Amino acid sequence: MSAGPGPVVLVAHGSRDPRAAVATRALVRAVGAARPGLLVRASYLDHSTPRPGAVLHELAAAGHQRATVVPLLFTAAYHGRVDVPGAITAARAEGLQMAVRVTDVLGPVAVPDPPDELLLAALGRRLAESGAGAADGVVLASAGTRDESARRTVEAVADALGELLGVPCLAAYASAAQPSAGAAVRRLRAGGARRVAVAGYFLAPGWLYDAAVSSARDAGAVTVAAPLTDAPELARLVLYRAESAILTHSDHC
Numbered sequence: 001m002s003a004g005p006g007p008v009v010l011v012a013h014g015s016r017d018p019r020a021a022v023a024t025r026a027l028v029r030a031v032g033a034a035r036p037g038l039l040v041r042a043s044y045l046d047h048s049t050p051r052p053g054a055v056l057h058e059l060a061a062a063g064h065q066r067a068t069v070v071p072l073l074f075t076a077a078y079h080g081r082v083d084v085p086g087a088i089t090a091a092r093a094e095g096l097q098m099a100v101r102v103t104d105v106l107g108p109v110a111v112p113d114p115p116d117e118l119l120l121a122a123l124g125r126r127l128a129e130s131g132a133g134a135a136d137g138v139v140l141a142s143a144g145t146r147d148e149s150a151r152r153t154v155e156a157v158a159d160a161l162g163e164l165l166g167v168p169c170l171a172a173y174a175s176a177a178q179p180s181a182g183a184a185v186r187r188l189r190a191g192g193a194r195r196v197a198v199a200g201y202f203l204a205p206g207w208l209y210d211a212a213v214s215s216a217r218d219a220g221a222v223t224v225a226a227p228l229t230d231a232p233e234l235a236r237l238v239l240y241r242a243e244s245a246i247l248t249h250s251d252h253c
Contacts, residue, residue: 005038005066005067005068005101005242005243005245005246006039006064006065006066006067006068007038007039007040007041007059007064007067007068008031008038008039008040008041008067008068008069008070008238008239008242009040009041009042009043009052009055009056009059009067009068009069009070010024010027010028010031010040010041010042010043010070010072010238011043011044011045011052011069011070011071011072011073011084011087012024012042012043012044012045012048012072012203012204013044013045013046013072013073013079013203014044014045014046014047014048015047015048015204015206015207016047017204017205017206017207019204019205019206020047020048020203020204020205020206021042021044021048021204022204023203023204023205023227023229023230024042024044024072024203024204025042026229026230027042027072027203027229027230027234027235027238028040028041028042029230030230030231030232030234030235031235031238031239033235034232034235034236034239035239038239039059039064041055041059042055043055045079045083045084045087051087052069052084052087052088052091053087053088053090053091053094053096056069056088056091056096056098056100057091057094057095057096059098060096060097060098064098065098065099066098066099066100066101067098067099067100067101068100068101068102068103068242068245068246069084069088069100069101069102069103070103070106070238070241070242071084071102071103071104071105071106072106072203072238073105073106073107074105074106074107074142074154074157074201074203075105075107075142075145075147075150075151075153075154076104076105076107076109076110076149076150076153077145077147077150078145078147080105084102085102088100088102101245101246102245103241103242103244103245104241104244104245106119106234106237106238106241107119107153107154107157107201108153108156108157109153110149110152110153111149111152111153111156112156113153113156114156114160115156115157115160115161116237116240118233118234118236118237118240119157119233119234119237120157120160120161120164121233122228122231122232122233122234122237123140123157123161123199123201123225123228124161124164124165125231125232125233126199126200126225126226126227126228126231127165127197127199127223127225129225129226130197130223130224130225130226131223132197132222132223132225134195135165135167135195135196135197135222135223136167136192136193136194136195136196137167137168137169137170137188137189137191137193137195137196137197138158138161138162138165138167138168138169138170138188138196138197138198138199139169139170139171139172139181139184139185139188139196139197139198139199139216139221140154140157140158140161140169140170140171140172140198140199140201141172141173141174141181141184141198141199141200141201141202141209141212141213141216141224142154142171142172142173142174142201142202142212143173143174143175143201143202143208143209144173144174144175144176144177144208145173145176145177146176146177151171151173151177154171154173154201155171157171157201158170158171161199167193168188168191168193169199170184170187170188171184172184172198172212172216174208174209174211174212174215175208175211180212180215181198181212181213181215181216181219181221182215182216182218182219183215183219184216185198185215185216185219185220185221186219186220189219189220195222196216196220196221196222197221197222197223197224197225198212198213198216198221198223198224198225199225200212200224200225200226200227200228201228202227202228203227203228203229204227204229205226205227209227212224
C-alpha cells in the first residue's frame with residue numbers, strides 16, 4: 001500500500017461542446033493547486049480525448065507504478081458502474097500492468113448515503129455567486145438518468161441542499177426523467193415560492209445544462225447557478241475521494 005494516491009486521473013463523461021473540456025481542465029488545475037506536487041490528468045469517456053486507458057498507459061510508460069482514477073460523475077449510474085471499470089479492463093487487455101484504484105463518484109453512491117458536505121458547499125457557492133441569496137425555493141437541475149436508484153441519490157442531494165439553505169428544493173432532470181427544470185420551478189411557484197433559483201448539478205456547461213437553464217428561465221426562475229467546474233470545494237472533494245480510495249479500495253492489478 002502506498003502512502004499516497006499516485007497520479008490522479010480524472011475521468012469526465014466528455015462532450016462535443018468545447019466548453020466541457022475547458023471546464024474539466026479548469027478542475028484539473030484547481031485540484032493541482034490544492035495539492036502542489038500532485039500529478040493530475042484529465043481523460044474522457046466519449047467525444048473528447050485522451051481516453052482513460054491512454055492516460056494510464058502514458059503514466060505507466062513514464063515509470064509510475066500506481067494511479068488513482070476519480071470519475072467526475074455525480075451518480076453511480078451506467079457510466080460509473082460500467083464505462084469507467086470497462087475502460088480500465090480494456091487497458092489491462094492492452095497490456096497495462098500498473099496498479100489502479102477507482103474511487104467512488106462525487107455524489108452519493110446509493111441512498112441512504114448522505115451527500116458529502118463539500119459537494120453541498122460547492123452547490124451553495126455557485127448559488128451564492130448567481131445572486132440567489134433571497135431565493136425561497138431551489139431546483140437542483142441535473143443531466144438525468146433512467147436509473148431509478150441513481151435518481152434517488154439526486155433527490156437526496158436536493159433534500160440535503162434544501163435543508164442546508166432552509167428552503168424547499170426539488171430535483172429536476174434535463175433528459176431521461178421527469179420533472180424538467182421548468183416543471184420543478186412551476187411546482188415550487190404553485191406551492192408559494194416567489195423567487196426560485198436553480199442549482200446546476202453539472203460539472204460543465206453543455207447542451208443538457210443549456211436545456212435545463214432555458215426550461216427553468218421560461219418557467220420563471222430568477223437565477224440559475226453555473227456548473228460546479230473548478231469550485232474549490234469540488235477540488236477538495238476530488239482529493240478526498242482519491243485519498244479515501246487508498247483505505248477503502250484494493251488495487252486493480
